[in-house]
Amino acid sequence: MRNLLCFILIPLLGCLTYGQNKQILYDFGDIPQSLLVNPATIMDQDYHVGIPFLSQVSFHFGSSGVSAYDIFGKSNVDINTRIRNVIYGLDKYDFFSVNQQLEILSFGWKNSKGIYYSGGIYEELDVFTYFPKDWAILAWEGNSEHIGRNFHFNDISVTAELLSVFHFGANKRINEKLTLGARAKIYSSIAHARSTDNEGVFKTVEVEGSDNIYIHRIINADVTVQTSGIQSLSDAGSGAAVANEMLSRVFLGGNLGLGVDLGATYQIKDNLIATASLIDIGAVFHTKDAESYEAKGNHNLDGIELLFPALSDGESAYDYYNDIEDNFENDIPVDTINSSYTQFRPLKVNASIKYGFGKKQNSKVCDCLNKDKGEDWREEVGLQLFAIKRPKKPQFAYTAYYKRRFGDFLIGKLTYTIDQYSATNVGMGLSTNYNWFNFYVAVDNILKYPNVAKAKNVSLQLGFNLKIDKNE
Amino acid sequence: MNKPIYLLFWSVLIMVCFTSCVKDTDFDQADDIVLSPVLELDFIYFTLDQSDYFNPNTGEQRLIVTDTTDFEILNESFVRDDLKRAEYLFKLENSAPISFLTEFRFLNENDEVVYEVAIPISAGSIAAPVLTEHIENIENQGILELTLASKVVVNVIIPSSFENIEGALNLQSKTTYFFEI
Structure with missing residues (x-):
């Protein structure tokens, strides 16, 4: 039981550097959900249907x-000395991140012209805060x-959102070399809050005279603190009323937004392929139940x-005594604003280049599925870049990987990811197929698995799909 | 791949996953975490000169000059629960040629004195003001009494009548609050 709890809970307690980096899933064509990180990922199968609520379960903490x-x-x-050491060891660009996704619905099919359409619904929770040092x-x-020290309000930078995403996309092989993909998204915000771009300082000073x-x-x-969808939930009262309201927002009842994902796969040579994607180019328009609080001014006490x-x-x-309180409220009034605001979603950028080698996997008589596109090299190595826009500055991660097919049964991907905080993140993804049934799992930082408490990067993604080929 | 091998593969993989765990950690240490901020906050200040020792309405001498302020911060629940020690620093500079007794009386909501600080001030002169520094360290039972207070009364007492006072009595003060949260 203890191990079971560890297996389930520790990845949740573990530490993840880049909450939304899915370096294992990226360009993993055997897994349909890789379309969500690059809509131009080439799909081998003719149809896929995700097992509802189980096709992608993803946690990053x-x-x-x-x-x-x-x-x-x-x-x-x-322990108090250790906490003090940690506080002084971190800087204002260090951050804490929680990201969770649950796919509710997922489906896709290839039409007679070779266009692969895909769509679905997923729920996403994303909480991100810089360390307010x-x-x-x-x-x-x-x-x-710390007399004389400036305590910066800019150190307070936090965003939190819970939303559902309805999406539909397609990818098409444009010519021998180029495959393009795009995905349209409708965001339905369940709740959102953020406090970013704050300014000013607090300080205590000794002034002669x-x-x-x-x-x-x-x-x-x-x-400034901006919120949307929170006031009405707190007014809703009972747990059942809150749950009903949240459920209605999942299904397009919340503040809505629009976005697109774009992707491309370019075959430079038979065994050399470059890919790139832009994910979540879009915004949510918070027009309903938006409430913001703003405090501006100067004050001396x-x-x-x-x-x-x-x-x-x-x-x-x-x-x-009341004069002091009144003076403070006059100097720095807290205004409550009920105007709408626009929230841009955190833009993600992925890019990769990969080299296929070894035997060609596809030795079947019929090559009609893979069409000799380079996807069928038994082994490949590649380099990936990930970037995400965050409030203070973009964050980057660099990944090298090795991928290998083991017959039709198993495909494995081993990744090594480096970023400014960790140079030891080895991840592994496995996708298996049994008849129509596909199961995949991807975990980060497997070197830390003997003692996950020491890990700063742990993530877990897994899911179940049905993949159907006409010819099988 | 046939079904038995498929199942065997995933069984082994899941077993491997289950071997991952947390070692060499003790989350019970969370009970030992104590925030111990030390906060410096200004307290009361004033300047009393000759004009303050006469009643402007009657012209009579005031041998006790007094004023009162609410000071509800001491009565806040987080202060009552977590304040372990308070250290008051009073800096008084007297350039008047008479001595004073200053009293700082902390009162509860029923105007009962729960803590008191008295500081005698020696006579000074404009040419040579007398500086008096008093540190009042309050802890243990004293903190329990202090945190009942919601008002502060300040009395400046002149021991005897006077003809003329030149110079001023100046007070600066601060409190250092030692919390354990």
Whole structure:
């Protein structure tokens, strides 16, 4: 039972550098869901149908700079010292990420002209926050040891969204070398919140000649929190009402958006193929149930100045304390805004180049399925690039891989991914076919599997499909 | 591939997956995590000069100059629960030629004194002001009493009547709050 819990839970607790990088799934033509990372991925089968709710289950949890072991590892060093070391070891570009996808529906077919159409519905949760280093230090240590230090509001940068995606796409071999793919998407937002691009600082300073010992300053603050779909859920009351409302939003009842995925596969030589894709070029338009909060301004606080007025009998004392609160609210009012806003989805870019070698896999008499497109090399090696736009700066990951077919039964892909935080991420993907039945699983950071607590990059994707060929 | 081999392959793979686990960690250490921020916050400040010692309405001397402020932060639940120590620093500079007694009385909602600090101030002069620094360290039972307070009364007491006071009494103060959360 313990191992079972570990197997299920630890990938969830583990740490993932790039929540949406699916380097194992990318260009893995044996798996229909690879169309979601490149709509131009060449499909071998004539039809596919995903097992509803099980065709893609995907979890990514983690952070860029800290593992569970860094905090909870058995050690003679006090845990509070370790947490302090972690806080100081991370920087403001380190981040924590949660990404989960559940495919509800998936299908595809190839028509007589060789165009492969595919579509489906999936649900996605994406939470991303940079490490708010200044505020973590303030919470952990206070300001006593940091007199004069700027605590930047810019360190607070967080986005969270839950949405469903309806999509339909197609790919077509344009000529001998080029295959193009595109996918249209309708986003239905269930809930969204973000606080990014904040400005200003808080600081405590000693100023010679000032009225009191310190001045606590908030300078040029401009902090915004945008939310959509949350207020009505909190007003909905009972759990059942909330569930009903969320379910209606899954099926296009939420704030809607539009997007496209684009992809291309180009056969440079018989055994040399380049691919690229742009995923989620689009936006969600939050017009319903949008509520934003904005705080702007400057404020100085230097304590309570007593004036010692001579009071007559019955006259009440001056309300210094409320004055401080009122002055703060006047200087930095929190405005609630009910205007709509547009949220661009995080754009993902993938690119790869691969080289096929070894025997050709397809030794059947009929070559009508693979059509000698290079997909049928038994072995291949390749390089992949992944980038994603995040609030402060884009993030990149570089992958080298080796892929091999073992008959019709099994295809394996071994990946090695490097990024600025991890140089030891080895992943593995396996796709198996038994009659019409296809099962695939992809895991990251398998070198850390003996002790996942030490991993900073762990992800898990798996799914079940039916793949049907007319000729079988 | 035939079915038995297919099933065998996946059985082995799943077994391998099940061998993955967490080692050398102790999540019970979470109980030992303590946030211990130390916050520096300004407290009260004032400047009293000659004009403050006379009632502007009657012209009479005021031998006790007093003022009161709410100070509800001490009564907040997170302060009551998590404040372990408070250290008040009072810096008083007296350039007046008389001595004073300053009192800082912390009152609860029923105006009962729950904690009190008294600081005697020696006479000074404009040419040579006297600087008095007082640190009031409050912990244990004192913290329990202090965190009942919601008001502060400040009394500046002049021991005897006077003719003329030149110079001023100036106060700057801050509090260092030691939390364990």
